[in-house]
Amino acid sequence: MGADVPPASRTPLRHAPPTKSTIKELYATALACGIPGCGEPLYRENPVTGQRLLNSRIAHIHARSQGGPRWDPAMGEQDNRSFGNLILLCERHASEIDATPDDYPADRLRAWKEQQIETRSRAVGLALSDAEVAQAAAVSFTMDDLTERLSAIVPFTPRLRSREEGLDLALRSCRARSRVRLRSTPADRVRAVLVWMAEHAGPVAAVPEGSLRVLVAPMGAGKSEEAERWWSQGLTQAWADPEIDIPLWLEAREITSTLAQAVQDALGNDPVRTCRVVVDNLDAVSPREADQLLCDARQLVLVWPRVSVLVTTRPGAGRVEDNERLPVPPWSSQRGLELLRTVLGEDHARIPERHETRQLLTSPLQVHALAGRLRAGGDTQISARELLSGLAADILQRERPQALTEVWQALPRLAARILNQHGPVQASSFAPQHLVWELEKTGLVVHDGDLLRFALPLFEQHFAAQSLREGHTPLESAAAPQSFPDWRYAIAFVVAAAPDEEAEAFMRTLTHTNPAAASWVLDEIATAHEGRHLSPAAPAGKASADSDDPQQVPAVARRLRDATLSWLAGLESLGPLLARHEQGRLIPWAVQLGHDWLTVAQARPGVLDEDLVAWPDLASLPNPLTRFHHRTSFPAPHGRLACWERARSELRQALADRMRQRTLPVAPTSPLAAERAWFLARQIMAKGQYSRVGQHIRLSDLQTELDTLKEQSATYVRASWQWGAGRKIDSADVHWLSTHLHHVQGDTLASPRPPADRTSPPPRFFWQTYSLALTRSITADVLRDALIGYRDLVEVNFPRFGAALGLYSVFPIRVEGLVVVPPDESQPQPATVTYALRPDATSGPQDRPAVDLRLSDESGFPEESLWAKVREDRSTAFRLPGMTQQEALLPYHDRQATNLAYRWLARDLQAVGWLERAVTFSD
Template sequence: MSEEDNRGFDNLIPLCERHAYEIDATPQHYPADLLRSWKRMQIEAHARAVGLALNDAEVAELSEASFNTDDLIERLTAVMPFSARSRSRAEALALAARSSRARSVVRLRSTPADRVEAALAWNTQQADPVVEVPTGALRVLVAPMGAGKSEEAERWWNEGLTQAWTDPQVAIPVWLEARDVVTTLAGAVQDALGGDPEKACRIVVDNLDGVSPREADRLLDDARRLVATWPLASILATTRPGAGRVDTKERLDVAVWPAQRGMALLETVLGDDHIPRLDSHETRQLLTTPLQVHALASHLRAGGHARVSTRELLSGLARDILELERPDASREVWASLPRLATRVLSQQGPVRATDFARTHVIWELEETGLVVHDDGQLRFALPLFEQHFAAQALQDEEALIETAAGSELFPRWRYAIAFAVASVAQEQAEGFLLRLARTNPAAASWVLEETARRDGDSGAAQRPLSDEPATRAAERPESAPEHALAVGGRLREATRCWLEGVGELGALLAPHHDGALAPWAVLVGKDDEWMILAEARERVLDAELVVRPDLIPWGSVPRGDFHSIHGFPVPRGDLARWVWARNRLREQLIAPMHNRTLPVDPASPLAAERVWFLARHIMGNGQNSRNPRQIALADLRSEVNERMAHIATTRRSQWTRGRHTIESSDIRWLHDQLQHVPGGLLTDPRPPADIAPGGARYTWQMYSPELTLSIAQDVLRDALIGYRDLVQRNFPRFGAALGLYSTFPLRAEGFVIMPDPDDTAADCATIAYALLPDAHSRTQDEPVVDLRLARSPDDLSTLWDRREGDNTPAFQRQVGHYGRLPTGRDRRATNLAYRWLAEDLKAVGWLEHAPVYTD
């Protein structure tokens, strides 16, 4: 530029000395385009001022007019440009209060109109400490979408407004949206105040993430200069992670809400409406941010309160929040979101940004607000979004459902799988279930519980043929054979998929011939409402599925040709055949679970307890025996061999002693197990009492506290090993879908509580313990069990505090346990292991009811 041009009018802008110096000192913050825009505004303002000049006639008219001071002020105000100084302080304070309320109401836009006032009152009553921002300093609230950073800033701002009402030396606080600051921050503050921030003044710059990262950096630099220039000012900015470079000393992270606070707000917003139980890890997470709590309240009020499933709840909230936020993004970014969700769920944590996408894609992902880019890592702003976009990945086959439902990954993927199954066409949903049942029956069953529960009793239990409804079905004419084969074929396919998934256990759940599912004879009523299914014995049918008209009337069929004959309603509804087949198989799981007879390896501690239990009852060596501690193996084997000879001549045999029944299968198992028992004596696996009976009324009184503690540790350790043995032998593909197994490797910590010696009503000791992950062990290691005798109630408080502090999102896992410890019983470890297993199987739909285990 020539010297003449440099000094010409086009390159001239009038400025005060302070601002001229600031621009010359930091030219990088004042580009030429910005300065030219200021000059245009100066020229426009001058033109308006010239236009206000009076001609001679107007001057004469004005001189003749009669008006007082108020009239003059009113007329001048009407023609002069508006300024904040045009208002009185009282007017400005009242306007500031109304503006704060308006902002709060807008944030509650998803809250039902009739509950807004209650929500505002609840927020006002919160006693949390307000954010602290030192005078003359900048602080930045950083949190993901919906975490409540604007609400926190509003509380800090309102604290300043309260001070301004009572102290005229405090300026009315200023609230600025980052996107509305068009020139400098100092200029925007001056416009809002009508002058410089000379007094104590609180300034909020909200939503820095609403502008570009470059603009956010500029505003933060403006804020730093402003507080350095005006030391009585303090500035609080808000942003999502990754928007603007924030120094460590300036950053204030917004704490996650405790679930109790979220529930209190939810109850306030819902009023007298039904409050659902939110007891899973995922649903409790919905209570940790105000955005999710308000969206949850709207979702529950809009439809099916108690009837809504967790899957519907989570998927509905994801849609609601996405609709509310309406992120604007390119097709490439939308395509990246399912890929990112797949990576996050598969590796259980944030994804390194440089490994995921190019820089411009990362920037766009941040701008959606759905993704947080912090410290070089990518994660979703809300866990809801992980599941929402992972479901898209499954539907588009960008992620394989077999991988997602694997024994290790399923707990993290489960809601994504449920979303995917529930939101596709019926044919694709059937395909998903077929693959799920073969891969992980626990995963498939859990998904059914989440997706099929609204279809009514689509998986109605089978009814024996002698039941009245089945008898009525048998009186109806049958449908065409082709239709019966089609219906039976679909049910058989579902059954075989479940059996393939459960593996060796399938032989206990359905009759098999030479390793294959036994053939079926079927008949469907002409009205297509009821059908009859008979499981054939060997060499009765010449095909795996046959239509047998002679199944009606039912008395005409040779009952000895079939293992069972059942009549039941034809399963109807989405995925109904999968519910029916699962329910049919789980009925056969009840007996081995109730009798505690699932297979385990001979070395398992549960095998040792079962051997001793059976031996004592076979030999009549019960509770009242004079020498219950040892049994001669020769005598036991002789007795077992006699019973084996009897079994060989019968289809089924039973022996009952007291409350216990021993089956043919027990004798066969014991016969095989005794081959692995060395020596000549079988000994009780637990130590004897160490206190003379004397006048003891209960067994626990014959065991010292020290021995009780030792037995409790052994029982708990054996139960954990036994539970692990049961899962690995019988449910290997269920894996981490079983809550306790998902915690392995684990350790046990807790206390044994002895009854007060003077308590005549106490019949046993009790045990309180927590099962916690053990990062220093492997799954097959012997679990560490650390129990102590409780000396005071404070001991238990410490244990429960440890339990509450464990937030591991393991699937359906109960951390804390409390129960009776009957000292002298035979199957203490077995009962505990089966109780844990039954609770886990019930949680995934493989048991309808968990049995109660006692001896």
């Protein structure tokens, strides 16, 4: 019979305490229960002052039966429902009437109502003192009291909250979600990161009313952040407009009924007004449940056309229509770097400059994980290998994907397939459909358009390393010239984690397969504590064990020679140019170990009978050059793989000397051979007076000079000559030029570049002796010859390095550029050339490179358009697309094509550790 307190009567009690007049009115109206003879007060504790109004119940006068309310036919609907037709009852009678409504007809209740009105009229004249009113106000009708009583008798519904409370709760929930996402961020940097995210936010996702949209992106791409911004925009609108519902944020796994029911439960009513709904992490439920939730969302926006729904999911969870899909674009590396600096609290955050580490900046998940690793490792003290391996482990530990054994076995195979074919794998050719589904469920793999790829590229290296460890992929295959750039971190993971003896075996395989791979891995696995030191202190007892018997070859010397031989085997024909050989073999060594210093001497022919001999007094031997070519002492390399570093150090020093001299062998038909021949011949014939030499040199005259020089040097191991301010040449140059002349056609040796074509009027500056057309022509020829020469250097001297050399990895190449002519020829600034080396899909590997140079006064080829083209070029593992600006390549200096080719090669060799520092050229 009783009814709950109606909302209209509930609201005033929630928001303001009753006034004195209200208390007096209640006191006069409800001294006792309205039923005659009851006398039980409505207020349990103190009937005089009228405490605890909530102990009473309000009952409609009309009775209820099984068929619902029984209306008094003499009264209209409005009168039946009016407050004047209600009666206050004590709890005992209210419960009794509720239990047996048929025993209390409307006539009887109306009589009781009349009696209660009469009681009220008599009580109106009673006066309450101010003290009694204050006492009632202090103990009655408080917010806490009302909330407690309502909670006890009414099930909770969001409608019990005021709008202000709902808005405040939504705001606090938004902040909480943002902070939870940043739980790995140091507490003192969370606020700064939130401010940065607000300042650098892009356009908010567009979801029209009555529409469903789905943000689809792999793990860690920032889907929830994008949805949060859209949701927050709706919250801002709700604060400003009371006709807009507070937006809802629902987790997919927490929706146990239909989406419509979840929305109604969260709102407390039907979504008749404008309302934004986010369903986050759709991929957290099964594919069948995901499909059902998407169908629910489509129905919801049709039934309630002012509702808009935004769902977030990884690819593969639920069937999303094309018109519903909202892809989340990857972050630019610059944006990721700015966030990284904000998290670290540094203006200049430093990370190893690698292709993979730049990829870490393209998603917020990876940026935050990267920041954590950098803080733990002390920024620059952490290598790219440590970053990548640690991040993969951290993210896998956080995600903890649940999968069948069959799935875990498939992940290394998938990584190997992706790396071998340089891209995603066709799902239908990789595994049965049920296994593809299971791979998707892990969240580690993305299945999109029948292609499988990993959600994060660093997973490729993580699971590829597992493929190497388990023997599914041979190390020789991964380190091959074309494969190594894709496999390099997987290889580094394996070598770094291997025991010492196994790591030595890996290095032997790598040096024989690809010396570039071995060198790069050797640098990458050097720990922050060991750095580049080739000779850390020997372990206790190590030096004494090696030096107990002076006649016995120290073990460290054997390891060092073995490492040297391994490097030389991988370098093939280049090896004998970097280390002395006799009859195709590395010359014997005499060695001595003392006080943890190793002395190595390279024996002359006939001095030693064996390849490696202990020589007790080698360090103090008088006149060592009578028996040895060279003798050197250094701290014995006892650290992990230290012998490999020491051996490489000796070889790359010899390589750097060859690079500076620009004397690496090339075929006689190479443009670099032509430039070297002309450079040497001009030095010999001019003898410091270059005006004596024109554009041609007679071969007979040159050969005569060469014969004289060879006679002069016949009794010397090495001889050199220099005329005036000319450049020095040595006996090796003389012998090379004499041999090269056998490949020259005709009777003369010609300059590889044409002469100047402007002599009248006499120019003020040398560069002005060349016309614009000739300037462009010579510059194009030099660039073309440099590319051909670079290719010749690589293919003759570094055949196993392959794609590990950055420029070579993008061959065939074309040159595009702009020759900029000074507008005022009275100024001393020469013409300059800006050019880019770009992949050329229209040419073959051995074709002459195309060169497209325009003059700055020609239309249709502005520098901005060239930059736009360069930005479209794909980065490779060891090369970033870019542009170069320098003086136009006229014959101001000798060997310009040679210098360019060696400059490009030096940059590539330094990237894989075969040059310790950049090599500069003096001409």
